[in-house]
Amino acid sequence: MSVARVLSPLRLATPQKNGQPSGGGVSTSMTEGLATPLRSVLTCGGCCRRYDDAAHRPKFLSCFHTACLACLRKGFSGGKVVCPTCSRVTEGKSADSLPDNTQLCTILLNMSSLNLHDLASGPNQRDTCTAHTARINFWCDTCRVPLCRDCTVVAHRETDGHKVRDHDQAVAVLRAEVRSSVSEARTLLQETRRLRHDQRKYLLRQLDAARAYEKQLKSELKALDNDKKDESRGLDRLETDSAQETSLVSLQDLSQKAGSLVMRLSRDLSSAKAVLADSFLTLGKLNRSQDDLDALELKSSASGSPGSPARGCVDRRSQSLAGHYSSRRQVHNGRANKVAMLRPALSLESPLPSIKPLPRVYLDLSIQGIQQTARLVIELRPDKAPKLCENFTLLCTGAQGFGYRGSEVFRCLPGWWLQGGDFQHNDGEGGRAALDDKEFITAETTELEPRPGAVEMLCMSTNDQGNLMVGSQFFIHVKKYSYTHVFAYVIDGLDLVDKMTQLGDSAHVYRPSKTITIADCGLLAA
Template identity: 25%
Template sequence: MMDTKKDFEFEELIICGCCKQKFNETEFVPKELSCKHCFCLQCVKTTMLKGLEVYCINCWKRTELDEQSPETLRTQKSILSLIRHLANVKVNKSVDKERKGENCHTHGMPFSFWCYNCQQLLCRACGTQSDHIGHSIKSNNDARDHLISEVQVETIAIAKLMSEIQNLFGHKRQFLLRVLDACNTLKTQIELELNSGWTQNTNDLLQTNEALNSIKPSNLRTDDLYDLQLYLNRLEQVKQKVQNKYSEQFAHGQLEDIISSTNLLDFSMIKQSLSSLQSMALESYKSADLANPNTHIFFLANYCTAQLFTRYVLPKHVTQLVNGPEFSKNSPGNSSTTQYTTSLSSISSNEPVLITSQNSPPPAILNSVPSIRNVNTFPMFYFNIEVNGTSFGRLVIETRPDVAPKMSKNFEVLTVGDTSGFSYKGCSIFQCWEGESVITGDFELNNGRGGKSIYDESYFMPDDTKFPAVRGAVGMRRTQKRHDNMGMVGSQFRIILQEMRGFTAIFGHVVDGIDLVEKNGLVWRSNWQTVQDICHI
């Protein structure tokens, strides 16, 4: 009775509500109107079409054709698929009924056994024939129980595999997010280098020009030997600075040519290439053809490898080479040779350094280099985050006092604390926008309407750093007051999770723990009514 009722319901789905004909893929194609009712194409053309409008006979809603034919209406392919499926179901049911009532055509005996090897039913006489000798044969009941058990085992195994696949995919997604964070960090560092590096280079050149201009030709006409010696000493100092700058920039250019090689580099290859630079012209290194899309991957891989090399291996190696006799002999100020070969100099204090993790470097690096810490990094500060009194993790932020001195000083004093009692310790993360940013630093009210700076004026105008507000960037934030302090900032700061083009006042970036910030955003969204009491730094 139940099967008959279900069949009737299915029949209602696969016939036209107007002509009661069964849908097909030729004449009675199921067409869907704007009201979601479905009729065959023949009825739409002959019964419901009036000019360029089709009126549904069930609800009388109008469907406009927009000067098109009824054939352009959406075809309900799901109904056609259902028709094909029902046909297969009916065929299978009829075959099953025939099988239940069948006997062995050869011996006329009922099927009472199942052969696992041949996967077919057998009668008593069939089981004794030579075709099934050595096969696994069981009665129908035992075979049914065994097959059901096998199906259950396989179902559990498949479900377990699917669960493992889901877990592995989750791990892969987390890994790709880490790669994305690393790429964003690299992008931020390169943008910082483009901004501050050019400014620093321009300032150095201006200082050199000012030093040269201070030595006027008229002063050289004096007969005072002490003055002449003083001018000469100044020139030697300026020359030494220029030589060091030239050595540094030219060596970086050599390293960039090595990075542009089409080969994938490692530390040993970089060392070998740097050694060969002492006897090889710069023009002998050919840059990679970036037209090949795979070359970009090699280029970035070599760049990151070179960054690790300059951080962990190069500092001590450079000190030995720069202080050697080759430095003064090969500098352009002391030689007329057209090919200048200098050793790679260490990174200057004003040059951004790529920091991907505060963890220890790989063992291979530790074994090859006794001193791996680069002393030329910018100041870094850590925050221990707690949720409901439980440690949630550590967040490490690096500041840029070279380009944002006022904001960096304010952040430093509030982080370590001062005698007046102003400190970020115990501050709540009072606002989180999932996937966008988190805001904290209001040590006065913990709601976004307080938070003074360390300076006498309480609020100050932020430094104009022009740093991009990309993922991981840290910037000062205005307090939530109606007069908004004329764009000035105090103690509140924002950590960016997604690029915000309209946000300025960036003074640092997250070195480690950006994933904790993202997780904290999820915690805040799920506990938004009480989060100001549970998330602290």
């Protein structure tokens, strides 16, 4: 059934009386009082079109509001549609699959023969006074009721404070008031819709912020898990170091025992040397005695006397001493061999090889209003990140004609970090690398501990391979967090960095409230 057929009896036409439109207002008010709520029920809240059984068929939403099929088809996307009345979401396969508002359809079918003028007809006509049955020609602004001529004389006299005017003039004034009220209502409706739209956008932003916060929390939880794993690995390293220290103590005990044994061997060697000296003296005496005996023997041979018995005694004594000397020498050689066997153990006491010290650079920071500068000493780790360390050193020394000297620390997050290195703009939008004549270089991922005092380069972009690229901007962290590009540590002045981070102003993107300048920087001598 067409909506035109259903709603045609609801079209309000001014009744004819004596061939002319009636000027009364009582019946009109009654008719409009009945038609206004029906119009709000029979029209769509989205497009303000009246419902019908075709393109504007009334459809039920999950929020129990009703909208026409045409509006739902326009707003349907991804299996969801937003209610034009309360902005709640209804899910479904399509707009046509949503259920019809059967109650409203029944009302439309049963109203085809309804005529509001029949409801308004009765003994009280709008152009007749109910009290005096006379024609209504006046209007009381004070009581806001239509009047006949008798009413103006009896109950609504101007002398009693009633303001009476002509009926047609009152109708024009009331129409103007109605138009003004309608205009204000439309303005209020538009403002309400705008506020509803703004509120929806605000809620969506809050939802996005909540999701981002949830993502950040998950990231921080993951970082905490990584920190826990790092702590476990650190405990394992501590246990290994403890075992190594125990082994070192055992080696030191063995070294002390070897030292005491060497001392005993030295004493035995001294004794052996003394015995050898005595033996050599005795041998010398025996040799002289042998010469004397040879001379006596020659004399006795020349005289023809038999050999002297003293010669045999001397020979036996000489052989005995020779055997004693030989045995002493063997004992001495045996002890010498023992000493030779113990010599490798003495190598434990040899000095350790010298270790080359790590390079260090310094940054002298000047704070606005404070005459004295604060020096930071940074120890680089070229063994872990050679390119990052070389780039940072060149920027500190200014060997390429540009560097950190004179630049500012342009961002401080209280209790977390300070950021600097933008020697071009001092706002985080500039800076470049000093290595390989390139604006940015590939960042090196290290496994250095992210402890307080860690120095990290800021990643500015990525290359075609997806590698992170860095320039000259850097962070100095005062709180442990999760970093991947740590290449150095502040070994002196970290407490000053912590105090400088407190100068960050959250109202101005954490720019320091006082200007912090790198007054001087360079490489420290080894």
